[in-house]
Structures are given as C-alpha cells and as structure tokens.
Amino acid sequence: MKTTSSLLENAPVLLRDWATAFLPARARWFADSLIDIVAILAVFGLLFAFLTLAERKILGRVQNRPGPNRAGWFGLLQPFADGIKMLTKEDVVPAAADQVLHFLAPVVLLAFSILTFAVIPYGRNLVPLDLDAAVVFFFAASSSTELAVFMAGWASHNKYSLFAAMRALAQLVSYELPLLLSVVPVALATGTLSTTGIVAAQAGWKWGLVPRWLVFTPWGAAAFAVFMVSALAESNRSPFDLPEAESELIAGHLTEYSGFKYALFFMAEYFGMCALSGMAVTLFLGGWQAPLPALEFIPSYAWFAVKLLALLSGFIWIRATLPRLRIDQLTRLAWKLLVPLALVNLVTAGFWELSAGWQGAHQPLRWAVAIVLVAGPALLLGRSLGSGIGPRTYRYA
Amino acid sequence: MFGTGLLQGLAVTAKNFAGSFLVRERFVTTQYPEERTKLPEAYRNFPFLVSESHDDPLGTLRCVACQICEKECPPQCIYIEKSRDKKPDANGKMQIYPAIFDIDTAVCMSCQICVEVCPFDAIKMDQVFEIAVTNRFDGLMLDKHALAKPNEYFHSIHPTEAAEVDGRLAASRRAAEEKARAAAAAKAGAKPAVPGPPPPTPGAQP
Numbered sequence: 334m335k336t337t338s339s340l341l342e343n344a345p346v347l348l349r350d351w352a353t354a355f356l357p358a359r360a361r362w363f364a365d366s367l368i369d370i371v372a373i374l375a376v377f378g379l380l381f382a383f384l385t386l387a388e389r390k391i392l393g394r395v396q397n398r399p400g401p402n403r404a405g406w407f408g409l410l411q412p413f414a415d416g417i418k419m420l421t422k423e424d425v426v427p428a429a430a431d432q433v434l435h436f437l438a439p440v441v442l443l444a445f446s447i448l449t450f451a452v453i454p455y456g457r458n459l460v461p462l463d464l465d466a467a468v469v470f471f472f473a474a475s476s477s478t479e480l481a482v483f484m485a486g487w488a489s490h491n492k493y494s495l496f497a498a499m500r501a502l503a504q505l506v507s508y509e510l511p512l513l514l515s516v517v518p519v520a521l522a523t524g525t526l527s528t529t530g531i532v533a534a535q536a537g538w539k540w541g542l543v544p545r546w547l548v549f550t551p552w553g554a555a556a557f558a559v560f561m562v563s564a565l566a567e568s569n570r571s572p573f574d575l576p577e578a579e580s581e582l583i584a585g586h587l588t589e590y591s592g593f594k595y596a597l598f599f600m601a602e603y604f605g606m607c608a609l610s611g612m613a614v615t616l617f618l619g620g621w622q623a624p625l626p627a628l629e630f631i632p633s634y635a636w637f638a639v640k641l642l643a644l645l646s647g648f649i650w651i652r653a654t655l656p657r658l659r660i661d662q663l664t665r666l667a668w669k670l671l672v673p674l675a676l677v678n679l680v681t682a683g684f685w686e687l688s689a690g691w692q693g694a695h696q697p698l699r700w701a702v703a704i705v706l707v708a709g710p711a712l713l714l715g716r717s718l719g720s721g722i723g724p725r726t727y728r729y730a
Numbered sequence: 731m732f733g734t735g736l737l738q739g740l741a742v743t744a745k746n747f748a749g750s751f752l753v754r755e756r757f758v759t760t761q762y763p764e765e766r767t768k769l770p771e772a773y774r775n776f777p778f779l780v781s782e783s784h785d786d787p788l789g790t791l792r793c794v795a796c797q798i799c800e801k802e803c804p805p806q807c808i809y810i811e812k813s814r815d816k817k818p819d820a821n822g823k824m825q826i827y828p829a830i831f832d833i834d835t836a837v838c839m840s841c842q843i844c845v846e847v848c849p850f851d852a853i854k855m856d857q858v859f860e861i862a863v864t865n866r867f868d869g870l871m872l873d874k875h876a877l878a879k880p881n882e883y884f885h886s887i888h889p890t891e892a893a894e895v896d897g898r899l900a901a902s903r904r905a906a907e908e909k910a911r912a913a914a915a916a917k918a919g920a921k922p923a924v925p926g927p928p929p930p931t932p933g934a935q936p
Contacts, residue, residue: 395747650743654736
C-alpha cells in the first residue's frame, strides 16, 4: 500500500495534534477523543440537516415539483428553519405514558446510533476507535436502536405506538439475520473483524485498473445486495418503514412525541442510515480507497464522502420509488429470500477463497462456478417467492 | 426474472427526476407570488359592477338600480338604495342610478344569479382572489366604489362574454336610434330628421 503524505491527506490529524500539543500525554488522549466526538457530531449533524433538505428536494423533483425553495438561497436554510420550529414547539407527554421511558427512548435511540459512528474509518488514519472486533461492536450498537423504538412504542401507552413497536421487533428479528450473515463472508475473506483491517485488505488494483473492492467479486456483489436491502429495513426506511407507517399507524412509535423529541427520532433515523451506508462503504466498496491509482491525490476522506453520499442518494431514490410492504411480505422476503441467499453466499465465499490459487484456464472456471452459485439460488428462490400469495380474495357476509 | 419490476420503477422515477430539470412542461409548479398562471376564462368568484368609462367608473355605471338582483340574491348579500335624481346613461337616456350599492362578500356564495337576472348587463362576475382582509365585517363589505370597474376590465377577464355583451348592447342601441329616428320623422313630417347627439362612447372594443 502506497502511503501518501500530502498535507491535505493528513490535514485532519495534523490539525487535531496541533490543537492538543500543549497538553500532557494522559489529558491529550482524552482531549483527542473529545475532538473526535465533536467532529463526528458536527459533520454528521450538518449532514443530517442537509440530507433532510436533499431528500425533500429529490422527492420533489421525482414528483415534478421544486421542493422547499423559500428559506434562503434554493431553500438552503430550510433545515435550520425546521430546527427552530421543532425547538419552539410544545413538548406534549401523554398523562398515561410511562414518563421515564417516554423521555429515555429518543435519548437512547440517538445515543446508540451515535455509538455506531465510532468504528467507521472515515479516511486514512481517521478512525475514532480502532477496535479489533469493530464489526461486532457496530452491529451490537445499531441493532440496539430497535430496542429504543420498542421503548418508545411501549412507553407511549397508545395502541398505534404499540403496534409500531411490535412491527419494529418483527422487523429486527427478520432482518438482523441476513444483515449479519452478509457480513460473515467479508470477515472470512479478509480474516479480520477490524474495520481498518477490512479496508486495508481491499487496497490495490487488479491490472492497475480494477480496484480490489469486495463488491467486485461474485459473492461480494451478492452480499452487498443483501446487506443494502437489510440496511433499508434496519434503518426503517421506505419501503420497509412499517413501524412508522403513517397511512396505517398515524406515525407509529412517533405518534405521542412532539417538539424536539420528535426531531431526535428523525435525527437517529438519518444517523442510522448514514452509519449503515458508511459500514457498507467500508465492508464492500473499499472504504476510503480511491477507485483508480491516478485519483489517489484526492484525500481519502473525500472518497469516503463521495461513496457515502452515493449510497445515501440511493436510499432516497428507493424511497421515492417503492411503496411500503405489508408485514407478511416483509418477513417473507427476509426468511425466504435474504436468509437463504446469505447462507448460500457463505459457501460461495468459501469456494472463492479456496480457489484463490487457480491460474490460467482455471480462472474463468472459478468465475463461472461462483456466478452460478450466486445467480442460481437467487433465481430459484426469487421465482418461488411470490408463489402462494396471489391476489387476495375477499368474501363478504 | 424477479426484480425487473423494481428496476422499471426506479427507471421511471429517475426519468421524472431528470425530466423535471430538462423539460419545462413537466415542471408544472408555478412560483405563485412571483409568477401567476392565467386564470381560465370561466373562473368566477364575486360580482362587480360594469361601467362604460375608464376615467369615470362611478359616473357611467350601467346599473339603473332596478333592484332585481337584490331581490333575487339567495343569500341576500346585495343592498341597493336608489338615487333621487336622474343621470343620462350610456344611451343618453335619463336613468336612476344606485346611490348605495353594497355586496357583502362574506355572505355572497358566488352563484351568479344576479348576473343571470340583470337586464342591463350591469353586474358581472369578477376574478379577484387575493381578497383576504383582517376585518371580516367592514373589510368584506364592498361598496360601489370598490365594485365599479370599467368595461375594459370585463374584456380582459371574460373576453368572449364581454364581446357578446358589447354586440348585444350596440344592437339594442342601434334599434333604439332607428326607432327614435322613425318616430321623429313620423312626428315632424316635413321637417328633416336630425339625428340626436352621438351617445357617449361605450367601452373600447378589444
């Protein structure tokens, strides 16, 4: 791996070291961590603000309208106007609600979703917490957010909120499995659970042209697809936004929340989306690696940002397109398609690693076997996915 | 092949997204206070009083205070008081005019019955919609100063109807002149018929 030592590349770390240089060694570690936390909160807080704007703008354009364009230039001040509105709203807590849990739910949700940001490598040497089991930590924290959703639903003492909480748990049980199973081959192939290690394993280019990102292997592409579908469900985004299905459940677990607590829920949703996209970038899209050797002069964190924004706009695009699934369709998709595909993918990844030494004429054979192993089960399972759930027939008394 | 439906859907939304930037006709939203759409000709809301002259809208009202509209108005939002004197109308004939003509737009239901019954084509439907006021009693009560609008304005909002009304009025005016001339000729016998002074010019034709 070539190490670039350009000033721009190392600017964030240099800046932090310069700011804390005068402190003694022990206090310095603490101050460095604090600066990391502030930087993450500032960057992702602003990203959240402008992501809401971008989402509304893109949804508007898809529906052939301009989206918010009144507050500031092209509506750029809209997120701040929304923030002020949320802050000045009355915070209503239902009399029958569990006061403590009702207050804790948005806090816990946000805390867990911020925790997930700790282990993502944002650039070369830019990882706040370089854990050996970073992937495990990430999924432990991100799946705990569903617990907070359940807290919110239960504490509100409202039947719609409770339905939302039940759906959130059903979704968690269904989608946590394919999400984790799609990550297992990555650990298998790279031999590490550390996110920096996974990014380092994807360095370099084949023939100096094709990056060695995991998504460019047959099993990697399949795992990436399964991961992204599960990530959609995990972050409660459309078409899997069943817990807050506004046409069925008012606002689901958000029904009894108002003012800034409501804003916190939204912030947590977008943070979760950003964290899962960041993890997908790290696991499958080579993290902060540049796609071409010639483009390495652009700082690594810029590449990470580009990939992250691309995935996030994908999320928004899907939200603009697909209608919401029913709960039975949602669980059917998880158990009958994603889980088997992720399991078969383990075998494919194993084969791919075993056949790593094949040379010459064996190389096309290796690709053919791997592609058949990926596409065959997907086609077979996809065909049987819709069987047995034809159009419903309603019988009237 | 499963999944093709999803891709088709994504293609449709992508096409709409790009099209909203590229194709002007797709982008149907009007940025209202800055730009306005032309209202359709058939759009109507509240009545106004047509007057012949742009310069003196109150002096040349077509209304002769016959009070038919006041009597026909289902919600009774029109209040008229006749004048005690008479003024020459568009045809030069002496007519009563409305001393007070009030329409309470808080009560008006925009049914257009006053327009249907008016024999003088003096009251027509307007197209104003930015009429929000802070006082719902006085602010929504329109008197004849607010209601009187020249015939040119009528032409600008309902061109077809205005042209038809103008034609009808001109025809009746011609018929009246013919009749007067014939009567004068019959009465005077030997005397040469002298045409009366030309009537005040009606509103400009479009």
